[in-house]
Amino acid sequence: MKANVQINTQGNMQFQLKVQELIERALARKEGNVTATGAFRAFTGAYTGRSPKDKFIVTEPSVMDKVDWGQVNQPMSTEHFDQLYELAMTYMQDKELFVFDGFAGADELHRLPIRIINEYAWHNLFVKQLFIRPTDEELEGHKAEFTVIALPGLKADPALHGTNSETFICLSFEKKLVLIGGTEYAGEMKKSIFSVLNYLLPLEGNLPMHCSANVGEAGDVALFFGLSGTGKTTLSADPNRRLIGDDEHGWTDQGVYNFEGGCYAKCAHLSPEKEPQIWQAIGHGAVLENVIIDPATGKEIYSDTSLTENTRAAYPIEAIPNAVIPGVAGHPKVIIFLTADAFGVLPPIAKLTKEQAMYHFLSGYTSKLAGTERGVTAPEATFSTCFGAPFLPLRPAVYAKLLGQQIDKHEAKVYLVNTGWTGGPVGVGKRMPLALTRAMVTAALNGTIEEAGFTQEPIFGLYCPDAVEGVPSEVLQPKHTWQDAAAYEEAARALAKRFAQNFQKFADIDPSITSVADALSAAQPAAK
Missing domain, CATH: 3.40.449.10 (Phosphoenolpyruvate Carboxykinase, domain 1)
Incomplete structure (x- = not known):
């Protein structure tokens, strides 16, 4: 019809x-009005x-x-x-x-x-x-x-x-x-x-995904799942890899394809040093939402988030120099789940078993920070099923089953990457430096992360690498970055309990994927 x-x-x-x-x-x-870069800036009202x-x-x-x-x-x-x-x-x-x-x-x-x-x-x-x-x-x-x-x-x-x-x-x-x-x-x-x-x-038997995607010179495709603010757009805009798309993709028997012909990037605190490709893409014809501009010069003031943290830039994907056009590529070999853990207890990178991958896909965890939403005055754990709950009309089991099938069929490796805090929660620890996150993601993409051994941490059961080139070894196990081991233990188990409580809503998961449900239960984090 x-x-x-x-x-x-x-x-x-x-x-x-x-x-x-x-x-x-x-x-x-x-x-x-038009800014000094030629972008069109509009306010979106209430x-x-x-x-x-x-x-x-x-x-x-x-x-x-x-x-x-x-x-x-x-x-x-x-x-x-x-x-x-x-x-x-x-x-x-x-x-x-x-x-x-x-x-x-x-x-x-x-x-x-x-x-x-x-x-x-x-x-x-x-x-x-x-x-x-x-x-x-x-x-x-x-x-x-x-x-x-x-x-x-x-x-x-x-x-x-x-x-x-x-x-x-x-x-x-x-x-x-x-x-x-x-x-x-x-x-x-x-x-x-x-x-x-x-x-x-x-x-139709195809998997829609809230993720960004890029591809290396050898045709190796990677997917980046993550909620807003976890670094999905930033990490997929890699000068050493070609961008397929920054937000929404489909995975079919032919491979991965971009739903869009452009990018919709968050631009709060945008800088040419941290996000050079996004910075350069904002030019004539780009659309800026709620970005403050200097009335004297017309220049964007990305550091000013007094109106909203959710300032946005929309631009055609052709504005990214190494974008794949049309946005079609092969099957991914690496899948990365991004989270920004404000409690500072999840490792900066961990290798997931298939069962853990299904668990974290359905959980879709990240943190809301104070000030990002009305009423949020302290960091809060938030869970968004399949990293895109607001946009999923069908039951979660449908998407989980499709992802599990694709991981099996194409032998994709899955990693959980925490772009949030290390050494303690917000206010005590610090945000994981972008350079270190990039080094760990690069090691996952080029396979060198597999050369070192992995050690399973006891609370979430995640497999942390023993070494990653360019990353201090103590950073890889979050408990080693906290000054107070007991405080770490308490915070980690508190988050694990939140995972378990959230997962209770999947207790009546579709019987047709009982095997997946069993695997999810086996991967459930320990909680006191």
Whole structure:
């Protein structure tokens, strides 16, 4: 079933405008301004990040027994969705609208033709830079299979439309339509398409992944899973390897492919020394969200996060000098799970058995830091299933089973890398230096980490390397970096207990993967 969204409007429909044309329209409409580097900077108003409590999936017959309903995948009736759709059609009647036709998915065998309709010119610039832009020939035969309509100025009435607020992100799989209103945060469009692919691909036996990916000169592919702030984009942007993509990929029988045609990087405290590729990629046509600029010089002040820690930069992947275009490559041999442990107890790198890999994939652990979210005043353990819980419409067991099959089939090695704290928790220890993390990741990628022995630490059962070139040996076992061994033991066991408590929600894991569930239980960290 193809998307069949008919838009009858008395306003202007601007189709497939070029980058400069969109910048000019956005400036004329006072949607933002251009920085000294040529990037377009916009503010996103009250919402400087996603609004998960305002996201819904329509309760249509074909999806009812497949969707993992709950707090992440909230139900919306077809009646309420239809009311919002009619409201959107009326709202657009006298508006100038901007339309992008393109693709999600670099692999022509699996890509999804999409259409995105925007109220804001800068939003249309954003999707033009983030998704895959068609050639003139591809555009002629383009037929969207999914449509996104993003109208920041349109607000819902919770009493009438069944929403939780005036903001809504509503996904209908039968109508093949996403409606977004009441938020100016552009990332909602990107993540909505990711949610669509997370539903469709597993039904075809393919694995969608919230990860970055790169490839070495020998064709060796690596995946980097991790939640926001763990270093996924930074570590995959390696000058010695080619970038496939920085955020979302699919893994099929043919190999790995990028869902996107661009990158959406966090840029709080961005510097040319630590992230040279991202720094250089922010130029003409890039989109900056909520970045403070110097009014006198027009230069970006990435160190100023007074508005939000979630400042963002969107740019086409071609802006990365060694990017793989199109973003298609072979099967990964190395998989890295990234976490930023603010408690300072997880090792900076550890080799995982398949069972441990499945456990940590389902756990998806990292830490929230004070100030990053409203109400967070101290470091908190947070778990996001498969490192992408907000975007998983299906049950977690579906994705876990697919990953386990791929690890077995392609004999991939899996490592857990902690980019968080060492020597103690936040306020006592220090953040793991990026140079040391890069050295450990490099050793995993080139295989030299396997030349040394591994020692199993007792609390989490993780296998820590005895030596990594360029890394002090005491750093490799976290207990050796703490001045107080008893304090380390207490903190480590407290985190292990949090892992165990979180994993209780998988007690009724799908019986069809009982063997995986047994392996996960065997890999469960010890806890007192």
